[in-house]
Amino acid sequence: MEDAVTETRTRSAGPPAGAVESAAKVGGPWRPTQPVxxxxxxxxxxxxxxFWWLVTTGLGLVHPAALPPPLAVAESFVDARGVLIPALGITTVMTVQGFLLSAVAGVLIGIALAASRHLERMFAPLLVAVNAVPKIALGPLLVVSFGWGTKPIxxxxxxxxxxxxxxxxxxxxTTTPADLAELARSLHASWWQSFRKVRFPAALPQVFVGLKVAMPLAAIGAVxxxxxSDRPGLGYQILQYNGVGETATAWAAIVLIAVMSIGLYSVLSLVERLALPWVRATTSAR
Incomplete structure (x- = not known):
């Protein structure tokens, strides 16, 4: 039974024969970088x-106090790089730490809800309710409850x-292919064997979808x-510079947040390619 269940895992999530080679042809993780x-x-x-230059300078549709031109933002970044670069490091650390905490807890909670229909019916409405709460309204309450520092972030x-x-x-x-789930049952696989060799490997593509959705949200949450907070990250600097009327420098901090998010998302996408090399080989490409 152990061998048959192992074969089931291979069919559901592992690379079939020749899939690694096929992945390299259709866009595997180790393909050479193409110019496009x-x-x-x-x-x-x-x-x-x-477009940014057009609406701010070319056509003058937006006042510079609200959205400075790109050149002004670049000059402000150069002038304040001694403050903004360390702030970028602080925000990046907070984003990554919070994301990893969310990833571990989110996957474990998801496993618990998927394992028990009663738990799902009991707690799913509460999770929806917590997600619907405007998070920015919780900021002052978190500071009061947990004090200054990294915990509220x-x-x-x-x-x-x-x-x-x-x-x-x-x-x-909960969307394991029916034939694979039936095969595991016919082999009298235990819940743990079915989960470890069939259900969880088959769920990994969906898990990574949630992780990639959550990564930009982690940057938003950190800011x-x-x-x-008293942590001098990019969010703190945005408030400080905006408060003294240096909107160009505040926008430079916003641009750095965008760049940081792109970088972290790219790293996560690379991890997905390395961890699931068979996905692109066994699914239809665009």
Whole structure:
């Protein structure tokens, strides 16, 4: 039975024969970087910058006090780089720590809800209710409850991230292909054998969908948490510079948050490619 269940896992989540080679052909994790993969993002950046310049300088549709031109933001970044670069490091650390905490807790909660229909019916409405609460309204309350420092920031990141991770984990674990689930039952596999060799490997693509949705939310949560914290991250700097009328520097901090989010999302996508090399080989490509 052990060998048959192992074969079941291979059919559901592991790479079939030749899948690694096929993955390399259709876009596996180790394929060489193609010019289009670099050129298209750069083209998108150029278009975005041109649009930014057009609405601020070319057509003057937005007042510089609300949205400074790109050149002014770049100059402000150069002038304040001694403050903004360390702030970027602080926000990145808070984002990654909160995301990892949310990932571990979200996957475990999702496994518990998927394992018991009674638990799902009992706690799913509460999770929806917690997710619906405006998180920015909780900022002052978190400071009062947990004091200054990193705890309010990590809790804010957790509150923003955990729901999509839980939802994707539950969805993945409850949508195991029927033929594979039936095969595991016919082999009298235990719950743990079925979970370890069939259900969880098959759910990993869905789990990564939730993780990739949660990653940008982690950056948002870290910035919101820093609004009400004494940690001098990018969120703290945005408030400080905006408060003294240096909106260009505040926008430079916002741009750094966007760059940080893109970098972390790219790292997570790379982890997905390395952990699940068979997915692109066994699914239809665009």
């Amino acid at each position: 993969n670099v050129g298209l993002p750069l083209l998108g950046l150029v278009i975005a910058m041109a 990590l809790i804010m990141v957790f509150l923003l991230c955990f729901f999509p991770i839980v939802l994707s984990t539950v969805t993945g674990l 919101i948490g820093e609004f009400y």
